[in-house]
């Protein structure tokens with residue numbers, strides 16, 4: 585697949601994931617992708633919040649009608665004028681109290697209806713997301729990378745499977761990545777070693793190393809043998825260099841740095857020396873000894889390292 589230069593749209597943010605769900609009122613299919621039109625029947629999707637509100641309103645209306653009917657029966661069946669008045673007044677009081685209570689508990693009732701809908705329609709929601717996934721697959725086949733990626737990005741908020749993650753990685757590897765793109769790395773880490781993911785992560789490393797979080801560094805360290813086999817030593821040296829961004833990372837991944845210490849470029853190694861000697865109170869463990877030994881062995885003639893030679 586030839587690489588494409590493309591621009592993805594900004595991802596829509598929502599407070600809760602369920603807010604991204606929508607349903608076609610005509611064919612009752614759920615979807616999570618950005619499109620507002622149902623590709624099955626051409627109708628407009630309705631957002632889950634509006635859907636729940638309309639269900640809730642219908643429910644309130646039905647209950648109010650039932651109360652009114654009871655009042656009417658009470659009035660019609662009243663044997664005397666007095667009991668007719670009593671039925672009428674109690675009925676109206678009952679209706680007013682019902683409306684007041686409904687207004688007070690509106691929010692909790694709304695969430696009860698929402699939970700009920702999500703529980704009852706769980707299978708339909710799954711089928712809808714699977715349909716979205718099939719559409720994304722179709723887009724990939726037709727090399728419509730923007731459309732495929734934007735669908736997979738939304739699906740990825742609901743399904744954390746390796747299959748979805750690696751499809752996204754596949755699309756990203758087929759495009760030219762740029763710093764201004766809204767790239768993600770940590771959410772795409774698969775559960776086992778994957779060459780395509782490493783390839784993508786290394787591209788990200790070139791353009792935005794701040795995306796290399798603890799989880800990603802740990803992934804590289806865990807799969808270092810496979811990475812050396814497929815990509816050689818350089819990627820791991822670069823990632824070890826990335827670890828030196830923060831003192832906390834150095835402490836957490838000291839074993840990683842120790843393993844690749846002698847391959848670190850001079851400027852990265854100098855940074856490490858400066859950090860270690862700026863914080864003498866920190867427990868650096870064997871890393872400090874290894875650094876000391878390397879300074880004495882390789883850098884003892886270098887004036888920048890003079891202060892670190894004991």
Ligand SMILES: [Zn+2]
Pocket residue numbers: 608609610611612613622623624625626627
């Ligand atoms: Zn439809």
